[in-house]
Amino acid sequence: MQAKDSSLRHQTRILVGAALIVIAFCTTCGKKNASGSSSGTLQLQLTVSPEHPSMTKPITFQVHLADAQGQPVNDAQVNGALTMKIMDMGTTQLKFEPKGNGSYEASSKSLDMSGPWSLAVDARQGGTESKQVFDVNIFD
Numbered sequence: 569m570q571a572k573d574s575s576l577r578h579q580t581r582i583l584v585g586a587a588l589i590v591i592a593f594c595t596t597c598g599k600k601n602a603s604g605s606s607s608g609t610l611q612l613q614l615t616v617s618p619e620h621p622s623m624t625k626p627i628t629f630q631v632h633l634a635d636a637q638g639q640p641v642n643d644a645q646v647n648g649a650l651t652m653k654i655m656d657m658g659t660t661q662l663k664f665e666p667k668g669n670g671s672y673e674a675s676s677k678s679l680d681m682s683g684p685w686s687l688a689v690d691a692r693q694g695g696t697e698s699k700q701v702f703d704v705n706i707f708d
Contacts, residue, residue: 610634610641610691610698623679623706631664631672633691640670644693648674650704653684662687682708 610633617628629648633641646664651657657680664672672691679685687702 609636610644610693610696611636611638612689612691612698612700614687614689614702614704616704621704621706623682623708625678627676627679627706629662629664629674629676629687629704630667631689631691633670633672633693641691641693642666642668642670644672644691646672646674646689646691648690649688650676650679651686651688652681653686653703655681655683657681664689679706682706 613632613634615630615632617630618625621627631646631648633644633646635641644666648662648664650660650662660676660679662674662676664674667673683706685704685706687704688699689702690699691697
């Protein structure tokens with residue numbers, strides 16, 4: 569009976585280990601797709617200026633686009649939708665203008681409220697499209 573219990577424990581450990589590997593693999597795949605860093609898509613990075621953005625002052629959003637090999641993408645169409653996370657404040661549409669070397673820029677004169685916002689960015693180049701949502705905290 570003891571040998572059977574040992575064998576069952578061993579099989580259970582193998583199954584649990586296999587399940588954890590599958591979960592880790594699926595989680596990693598999902599993150600790559602969500603971040604736009606999987607093969608054949610554009611990679612997006614966001615920089616917000618000033619570093620501590622205020623709701624009463626202009627805010628500049630800069631997106632850097634790169635291809636799957638990390639090379640800057642200069643001929644893309646980039647749009648954004650800025651929404652507040654905790655309250656319906658409507659959507660502020662942003663059109664990003666090319667600045668060269670894979671950089672695209674959009675500005676907002678001010679926002680109606682401080683707090684956590686989401687910036688959904690959609691970048692397209694030819695037949696390639698990537699979307700990514702960035703968290704942006706706006707201060708008083």
